[in-house]
Amino acid sequence: MTHHDQDTPHAFEPAIVAAVLHHMNDDHADDNLLIARAFGDALAVSARMVGVDGSGGDWVYTSASGENDDELPLRVEWRAPITERPEIRREIVALYDRACAELGIEPRPHE
Template sequence: MSHIFESDVVAAILHHMNDDHAADNMLIARAFASPSDLPITAAVMTDLDGDGGVWQITRAGLPEELRVAWPSGSITERREVRREIVALYDDACDALGEEPRPHD
């Protein structure tokens, strides 16, 4: 069973991702969503657990859920979430041929 993070932890991470990293959400969605002729026009991170992150993506005005597993496998610690999201971002950049920005 997947690790469930405390609701305040999830809320803080979602707030950060959706307010400070909206472009990263789109990049991750474009890289990991199933192929389609319809472009993704929106991506919002809606949940996460020890096995991965969840985004609501929109194509042609229709929402769909995208679940992406953490690259390193299951996690249980809040500090591991950042590492995994950064890895997803890097993997997305690689898949799309984008130059990733430096991580601090």
């Protein structure tokens, strides 16, 4: 096992990152928007996931506030650092649940 600097988050293989982003942006676009509304801007109107590493996920979103037409960055940290692919799903599910709680929405059941 290689030693990683504590300040450097674990980097997943590019193919894993691509698969996670594809899945989130194609199959869970609504979840991305919930996450953006809960942790970025309650007026977010669109959001997509653009990155993932061992310490958190990255999204960009647009807001209906009208102050900025550009996509705004959003970084949300995981509950704890992760290094394994299955942990990505676990942390995104936990994040979705936190977003629902923040917004007062009933989360859907997880398979």
